[in-house]
Amino acid sequence: MIQVLVYVAIVLLIITVAQLVRVFELASELKGAKSNEVNYKDHRTQGKLIMGFLIAFFAFFIWQVFNYKDMLLPEAASVHGKDLDWLMWFNMWLVIIVFFIINFLLFYFAYKYYSRPDSMATYYPHNNKLEMIWTVVPAIVLAVIIILGLKMWNTITEPASQDAIVIELYAKQFDWTARYAGKDNVLGRSNFKNIGGANALGMDTLDPAGLDDIVVHNELHIPVGKQIEFKINSRDVIHSAFMPHFRIQMNAVPGMTTSMHMTPSITTDEMRRKPYVIDQVKRINEIRAKKGEEPYEFNYILLCNKICGASHSNMQMNVVVDTQEQYDTWLGQQKAFFAKK
Amino acid sequence: MSDHHEHSAHGGEEGHSPEHAHEHHEQSFLSKYVFSMDHKVIARQFLITAVVMALVGMVMSSLFRLQLGWPNHKFWLIEYLLGDHWGKGGTIDPNMYLALVTIHGTIMVFFLLTGGLSGTFANLLIPYQVGARDMASGFLNMLSFWFFLISSVVMLCSLFVEGGPASSGWTVYPPLSALPQAIPGSGTGMTLWLLSITLFVISALLGGLNYIITVFNMRTKGMSMTRLPLTIWAFLVTAILGVLSFPVLVSAVVLLLMDRTFGTSFYLSDIYIGGQALESSGGSPILYQHLFWFLGHPEVYIVLLPALGIASEVIATQARKPIFGYRAMIGSILAIGFLSFIVWGHHMFITGMNPFLGSVFVFTTLLIAIPSAVKAFNYITTLWKGNIKFTPAMLFAIGLVSTFVTGGVTGIILADSALDVPVHDTYFVVAHFHIVMGLSAVLGMFAGVYHWFPKLFLRQMNKKMGYLHFWLTFVCAYGTFFPMHFLGLAGVPRRYYTNSAFPMFDQLVNLNMLVSVFAIVGALAQFIFVFNFFYSMFRGPKSEQNPWHSNALEWTTPMAHTHGNWPGALPVVHRWAYDYSKPGKRLDYVPQTVPLEEGEIDGGGH
Numbered sequence A: 001m002i003q004v005l006v007y008v009a010i011v012l013l014i015i016t017v018a019q020l021v022r023v024f025e026l027a028s029e030l031k032g033a034k035s036n037e038v039n040y041k042d043h044r045t046q047g048k049l050i051m052g053f054l055i056a057f058f059a060f061f062i063w064q065v066f067n068y069k070d071m072l073l074p075e076a077a078s079v080h081g082k083d084l085d086w087l088m089w090f091n092m093w094l095v096i097i098v099f100f101i102i103n104f105l106l107f108y109f110a111y112k113y114y115s116r117p118d119s120m121a122t123y124y125p126h127n128n129k130l131e132m133i134w135t136v137v138p139a140i141v142l143a144v145i146i147i148l149g150l151k152m153w154n155t156i157t158e159p160a161s162q163d164a165i166v167i168e169l170y171a172k173q174f175d176w177t178a179r180y181a182g183k184d185n186v187l188g189r190s191n192f193k194n195i196g197g198a199n200a201l202g203m204d205t206l207d208p209a210g211l212d213d214i215v216v217h218n219e220l221h222i223p224v225g226k227q228i229e230f231k232i233n234s235r236d237v238i239h240s241a242f243m244p245h246f247r248i249q250m251n252a253v254p255g256m257t258t259s260m261h262m263t264p265s266i267t268t269d270e271m272r273r274k275p276y277v278i279d280q281v282k283r284i285n286e287i288r289a290k291k292g293e294e295p296y297e298f299n300y301i302l303l304c305n306k307i308c309g310a311s312h313s314n315m316q317m318n319v320v321v322d323t324q325e326q327y328d329t330w331l332g333q334q335k336a337f338f339a340k341k
Numbered sequence B: 001m002s003d004h005h006e007h008s009a010h011g012g013e014e015g016h017s018p019e020h021a022h023e024h025h026e027q028s029f030l031s032k033y034v035f036s037m038d039h040k041v042i043a044r045q046f047l048i049t050a051v052v053m054a055l056v057g058m059v060m061s062s063l064f065r066l067q068l069g070w071p072n073h074k075f076w077l078i079e080y081l082l083g084d085h086w087g088k089g090g091t092i093d094p095n096m097y098l099a100l101v102t103i104h105g106t107i108m109v110f111f112l113l114t115g116g117l118s119g120t121f122a123n124l125l126i127p128y129q130v131g132a133r134d135m136a137s138g139f140l141n142m143l144s145f146w147f148f149l150i151s152s153v154v155m156l157c158s159l160f161v162e163g164g165p166a167s168s169g170w171t172v173y174p175p176l177s178a179l180p181q182a183i184p185g186s187g188t189g190m191t192l193w194l195l196s197i198t199l200f201v202i203s204a205l206l207g208g209l210n211y212i213i214t215v216f217n218m219r220t221k222g223m224s225m226t227r228l229p230l231t232i233w234a235f236l237v238t239a240i241l242g243v244l245s246f247p248v249l250v251s252a253v254v255l256l257l258m259d260r261t262f263g264t265s266f267y268l269s270d271i272y273i274g275g276q277a278l279e280s281s282g283g284s285p286i287l288y289q290h291l292f293w294f295l296g297h298p299e300v301y302i303v304l305l306p307a308l309g310i311a312s313e314v315i316a317t318q319a320r321k322p323i324f325g326y327r328a329m330i331g332s333i334l335a336i337g338f339l340s341f342i343v344w345g346h347h348m349f350i351t352g353m354n355p356f357l358g359s360v361f362v363f364t365t366l367l368i369a370i371p372s373a374v375k376a377f378n379y380i381t382t383l384w385k386g387n388i389k390f391t392p393a394m395l396f397a398i399g400l401v402s403t404f405v406t407g408g409v410t411g412i413i414l415a416d417s418a419l420d421v422p423v424h425d426t427y428f429v430v431a432h433f434h435i436v437m438g439l440s441a442v443l444g445m446f447a448g449v450y451h452w453f454p455k456l457f458l459r460q461m462n463k464k465m466g467y468l469h470f471w472l473t474f475v476c477a478y479g480t481f482f483p484m485h486f487l488g489l490a491g492v493p494r495r496y497y498t499n500s501a502f503p504m505f506d507q508l509v510n511l512n513m514l515v516s517v518f519a520i521v522g523a524l525a526q527f528i529f530v531f532n533f534f535y536s537m538f539r540g541p542k543s544e545q546n547p548w549h550s551n552a553l554e555w556t557t558p559m560a561h562t563h564g565n566w567p568g569a570l571p572v573v574h575r576w577a578y579d580y581s582k583p584g585k586r587l588d589y590v591p592q593t594v595p596l597e598e599g600e601i602d603g604g605g606h
Helices: A002-030 A040-071 A079-112 A128-157 A268-273 A275-291 A324-333 B002-014 B018-023 B029-034 B039-069 B076-086 B094-130 B138-160 B188-217 B230-261 B285-319 B326-342 B355-367 B369-383 B392-414 B417-423 B427-457 B463-481 B484-489 B503-539
Strands: A165-172 A175-180 A214-216 A219-223 A228-234 A239-243 A248-252 A258-262 A300-304 A316-322
Touching: A002 B503, A040 A079, A040 A275, A040 B392, A040 B463, A040 B484, A040 B503, A079 A128, A079 A258, A079 B369, A079 B392, A079 B417, A128 B355, A128 B369, A128 B417, A165 A219, A165 A239, A165 A248, A175 A316, A214 A219, A219 A324, A228 A239, A228 A248, A248 A258, A248 B417, A268 A275, A268 A316, A275 B503, A316 A324, B039 B076, B039 B094, B039 B138, B039 B427, B039 B503, B076 B094, B094 B138, B094 B188, B094 B230, B094 B285, B094 B427, B138 B188, B188 B230, B230 B285, B230 B326, B285 B326, B285 B369, B285 B392, B285 B427, B326 B355, B326 B369, B355 B369, B355 B417, B369 B392, B392 B417, B392 B427, B392 B463, B427 B463, B427 B484, B427 B503, B463 B503, B484 B503
Parallel strands: A165 A228, A219 A316
Antiparallel strands: A165 A175, A175 A214, A228 A258, A239 A248, A239 A300, A300 A316
């Protein structure tokens, strides 16, 4: 019953608005003004609004920068990440400058040249010199961007060094598993057909290289200053291994092993001691306390960044960057997967 | 009835001279408004269907913005609209959340901004602006609309099947989209999605072929290619892109259908799901991505170019100036069109694609920035020293240039493969493509509706509601999408039902709330447009013949929907479409049908 009343109310509201608009139109018709025709008053009003918008828009941008800059990711915690961040902000500043200049020109000209009763437009159909300038200048700037970008791209995609620590990241709906290659630093063969029971990764029992492999479910430990090569696999749908703090990301594709590598440069403990990270964590914990949630401690994280199903938004694994000693101790406590049986 | 039959049977072929049309002016409602082959009616059919679809897509976005702004809060609206299965207790089910995101994207990209935008304005303007009595084939044109409508209906039906609609993202990557075990939406809902898109592509191809043939063959006397308004150039290149790339989407879709139904393994290999190992082997999910993005990237420009074309026409007309650098504008449209075919790999930098191949795509993608920059600068120079009339359409066109630039510049970061790595699939990408593609195309479409409403419905839209609609839309659009850059740089992934599993994102809750408030106010503002649209259609003040004092040919037709467009002979064209404020002329516009004076140079002095 209430539903019907709501529908009736909505219909009546629409009819009322339509009648009101009609009344306004008839009233202004009586006054003899062509009220719906755009006139000089409108040009002036809209021109000023455009200028107002420009100022508000830039103010909004600056306000956001000041408000949210502390909420961005902390400094990159990997060796290549530092260079990548430099390049990112080089490009970002370039982009921001272009954003300011072009939006300014656009809105300022729109305001400055709004139609006045006696104004005339200037017939100015083209100017080859000007057009040449704004073809060539962007081309040069882009050439710089491309060269710097591809240099960086080559660095991060070059094959990992021979002595990199090999770790498999294995994705399935909706969690991550890590497999360490053990003393031989070679991952044993695996096949999805072997999956069953505790053997969630489908490891091949006959491959001697796999005998010392260590399977870890809860936390990924890596040593600082050593190159780590991740071999990434999935058993069901496409996932994506994203570690925002290390500025690395790679898809996990069923039927195909992908890889990425990086060298962590800041341990978890060091990161937790940085003043701005302490500030950030403090802010977060104030918010969490209000909601009655457990306090948070800074952690590096591995998360899934390719839509993969209902619990996509909770497919994560903590990453701990240890000092070499911490790492060796931790690794010493782990048992090889096949040794557990 | 037989009278009408004869008429429609001959109408398409004879180019129906007006005398012929007059003999049969008593058309039944069915043949005039429903099974019509008249380009103007088909344009209106496309527009109204698209508006309805867009409202569905918009309501969906409001629902998931409620969830993102106030995670796991209860809203009666959600339970009311989604029912007690998908919206139990007033919060969205996670699977339904993904479904809403998927169908929102599909509707906006395909049904609003491809079908709706090209379908409306290419249909309306191509015959008018090239000086033709109708499209090359009225019958195919009618079929194009009907396939579009059926496709829309199938898509809407998929919302009501068991398991829900497709929910693997609008790009429907397999294996997620291939395996019902992986997500409930990959059952019947996904099959209907694929069917709907196949029908949609048929519609796009029928329309596109018609547009191309009409522009090439049916230009009136004197209408050389370099006298065409830029709208027509944009529609032409758009249609060519569509005809070349949409068939590839069909191939991707058909192979996916085979994998789902007939047990083939084009995209599937080495899969263990639901407690069992599947038989499929040897396929590659990456193959699908290549096929999809071979359409998917040109699609961006299929969406964008018509909007830019509309902006060119509106800005030149309302700034009372010739569009600056007409030939450079054509050159940029062609360059963008060509380059759009060789950049698809930039969607796949982190799929494990060969890094060298990635480098090639970085290079080609960044090249697109050059013609885009030329276009932006040319629009701005067109405004410079203009005599700008701020109609609602002009405001939307200026808004488009702003979003095209603001959203475009972040593309420079995303196109750079190394820099893409940390922001790929984060909200930075969501911000980028919503601003550069979504907003620009939507603002362009609004500009088109306000500008050509008199040609569509013979009446004017209400100006005050137009202004209010523009400002609310524009402010809320930037308010919604601009802050997303910061979310992305903070590492927040897209398509997350909630960020609450990650304490590191807790501090961004307020930002998400801000975005949601802007999004919902912006969505509500669209009802002003819908009201204005339907109200003005029936009761708006009648328009005079050339309300904007425009040069283009469509305004030389009488303010009535005559079959064949011009009551007498077809107009003869003597000049380009941009002689605004030409020195030595009495008025500040010279329609294309006015002969050149002695010694007068055409085309801005070329």
